Amino acid sequence: MTEQRAINGVAEMVATGLVPGDAADALRPVEEAFRIRMTGAMRGAVATPDDAVARQFVPSVAELTIRDEELGDPIGDDFHSPVKGLTHRYPDRVILHVTKTCEVYCRFCFRREAVGEEGTLPAPDLMAALDYVAVNPAIREVILTGGDPLVLSARRIKGLMERLSLIAHVDVVRIHTRIPVVAPEKVTAEMVAALRGARVWVVVHTNHAQEIGVAAEAALARLADAGIPLLSQSVLLRGINDSVAALEELFRKIMRLRVKPYYLHHCDLAKGTGHFRTTIAEGQALMAGLRGRVSGTLIPTYVLDIPGGFGKVPLVRDHAEPLGGGLWRITDWRGGVHEYRDPAR
Ligand SMILES: *Cc1c(COP(=O)(O)O)cnc(C)c1O
Numbered sequence: 001m002t003e004q005r006a007i008n009g010v011a012e013m014v015a016t017g018l019v020p021g022d023a024a025d026a027l028r029p030v031e032e033a034f035r036i037r038m039t040g041a042m043r044g045a046v047a048t049p050d051d052a053v054a055r056q057f058v059p060s061v062a063e064l065t066i067r068d069e070e071l072g073d074p075i076g077d078d079f080h081s082p083v084k085g086l087t088h089r090y091p092d093r094v095i096l097h098v099t100k101t102c103e104v105y106c107r108f109c110f111r112r113e114a115v116g117e118e119g120t121l122p123a124p125d126l127m128a129a130l131d132y133v134a135v136n137p138a139i140r141e142v143i144l145t146g147g148d149p150l151v152l153s154a155r156r157i158k159g160l161m162e163r164l165s166l167i168a169h170v171d172v173v174r175i176h177t178r179i180p181v182v183a184p185e186k187v188t189a190e191m192v193a194a195l196r197g198a199r200v201w202v203v204v205h206t207n208h209a210q211e212i213g214v215a216a217e218a219a220l221a222r223l224a225d226a227g228i229p230l231l232s233q234s235v236l237l238r239g240i241n242d243s244v245a246a247l248e249e250l251f252r253k254i255m256r257l258r259v260k261p262y263y264l265h266h267c268d269l270a271k272g273t274g275h276f277r278t279t280i281a282e283g284q285a286l287m288a289g290l291r292g293r294v295s296g297t298l299i300p301t302y303v304l305d306i307p308g309g310f311g312k313v314p315l316v317r318d319h320a321e322p323l324g325g326g327l328w329r330i331t332d333w334r335g336g337v338h339e340y341r342d343p344a345r
């Protein structure tokens with residue numbers, strides 16, 4: 001396989017054949033509104049224009065359709081931000097936006113209005129955020145997000161891990177990243193060494209089996225071999241992974257790579273992303289299709305991040321309905337109905 005270079009902007013997408021030349025003019029306003037970038041690894045993973053990989057990164061005029069319900073800050077990051085770069089929504093955990101940069105700019109990104117600005121969180125802000133964590137013993141977990149935290153150098157990640165390790169009440173550092181899949185060469189031996197032994201869990205963002213190439217497999221193996229527990233999060237995307245077969249293939253593939261599917265996100269109400277969004281009922285039907293068909297270990301929780309900053313909730317289809325008097329109506333994975341009497345205490 002030949003090494004491919006990263007592609008920035010519409011002109012480079014035209015030059016590499018991802019966008020037809022006569023479509024470039026219509027995409028100019030998209031480029032003005034949202035960053036455009038894909039890595040060489042993702043360019044290499046595109047098999048045909050408009051396939052499941054291309055659609056995630058190649059801009060479309062559909063992004064210019066902003067629906068009434070779509071928001072600049074769809075999950076309410078800014079509603080619970082006591083210090084710059086930090087969101088404290090749940091009592092026991094915070095998210096820390098260490099950078100706004102990513103290796104790729106996903107067309108459906110939930111933080112698309114925030115990502116893309118150059119640079120990392122300035123040192124004084126990072127210091128203030130870490131001080132906030134240090135004086136709040138209720139915070140048991142620090143989640144590094146962005147942008148993509150692993151765009152930082154291994155040296156900076158190592159420094160951050162060392163600083164966090166000095167805060168005794170922080171049990172877990174969780175890193176949400178797309179880099180092992182989209183830029184696997186960035187998971188260097190130095191990066192793995194910086195993460196190893198630092199109470200780190202890595203949550204890999206991946207949406208389709210086709211985007212996980214041999215280099216990504218090797219990067220995930222380097223992390224797993226270092227003893228770093230791996231979870232995944234995926235976004236349910238119309239025309240990309242909205243079939244039981246696509247989800248099954250993705251989850252089987254990552255389980256083999258020692259990554260446990262954690263969350264399947266209902267596509268957030270970010271501006272210009274309506275063409276990617278399924279209905280909740282469609283998402284629930286897909287989850288029901290997976291149940292029983294694949295191992296329970298492969299099944300993530302399908303979640304909605306409630307607009308306005310109210311947090312994530314599982315979008316479960318109920319299998320248990322109370323009938324009163326300790327009697328329950330239970331529906332199995334095939335749709336069969338059973339009565340279950342809850343033993344009295
Ligand atoms: C998603 C998110 C978390 C993490 O939620 P989990 O359900 O623990 O994965 C924490 N804080 C904020 C603000 C979030 O958006």
Ligand code: SF4
Nearest residue numbers: 102105106109147178
């Ligand atoms: S990698 Fe994550 S934060 Fe960056 S553009 Fe994609 S979805 Fe957004």
